[in-house]
Amino acid sequence: MTSTSASPTSSAAPRYAILVAGGSGSRMGADRPKQFLNLLGAPVLLHTLRRFMDPAVGIAQCVVVLPAEQFSTWEQLCQDHQVTIPHQVVAGGETRWASVRNGLAALKPYPAGIVAVHDGVRPLVSAAVLEQTFAAAAQHGAAVAAVAPKDSVRGLAQQGSYAMDRSRLRLVQTPQCFELNLLRRAYQLPELPTFTDDASVVEDLQPIYMVPGDYRNLKITTPEDLIVAEALLRAEQGQA
Ligand SMILES: Nc1ccn([C@@H]2O[C@H](COP(=O)(O)OP(=O)(O)OP(=O)(O)O)[C@@H](O)[C@H]2O)c(=O)n1
């Protein structure tokens, strides 16, 4: 596939968000999908929605992707927490890729702009990371938040393992922001088993620019992540 370089988009371009929360949370092993678990008094997904829909971020349209069978759960949670934040709910798919594709289809009425794809289960994303990732995508076409590994890294070999140069590696987070029509083109290509995020879907069409992420922007995946997230949130709120 040939690479094309994007011309910078105006920094005043409209901003859109797709919050993917269409998974089942199998690694969490809870009684419901982890996006609905309680985190200091509110569902994980509601924390994420609040951060994205802070007026300072300037999102024109927010799409929340959920498992179709969980629409009523979310509706009830929104009632319980008196949520008035505008957002459009769409049904997810079998894989994260299929969920993003469905979210993107809901943005059909919009001709251009910058879209952020974000895991609904990364509730601690900061305003600074959001702003920098949107701004970098307007400049470079495709930008993702990422952090340097803190541990040593080893690759698996036929026999044993070998040390890797961690200075050349980054751990990728969300938000992952793209020029809207670039993301649309990427999601018209067939799904590959190697896709783990949106950068891997787009990278054959456009180089992926990386912006500094945040170690606190953790993805709630297994039970200990909830404990860490709660501690980080308390620290943010100035509680002991
Ligand atoms: N079919 C899917 C699978 C995942 N996701 C979303 O993609 C994000 C990252 O995925 P992951 O952490 O793997 O979530 P789950 O698939 O729910 O978890 P698990 O893999 O443990 O089952 C989550 O916000 C998840 O809800 C999605 O929208 N649709």
Ligand SMILES: C[C@](O)(CO)[C@H](O)COP(=O)(O)O
């Ligand atoms: C998109 C992502 O959060 C970036 O780190 C990650 O790739 C999701 O992976 P998972 O396998 O769905 O947990």
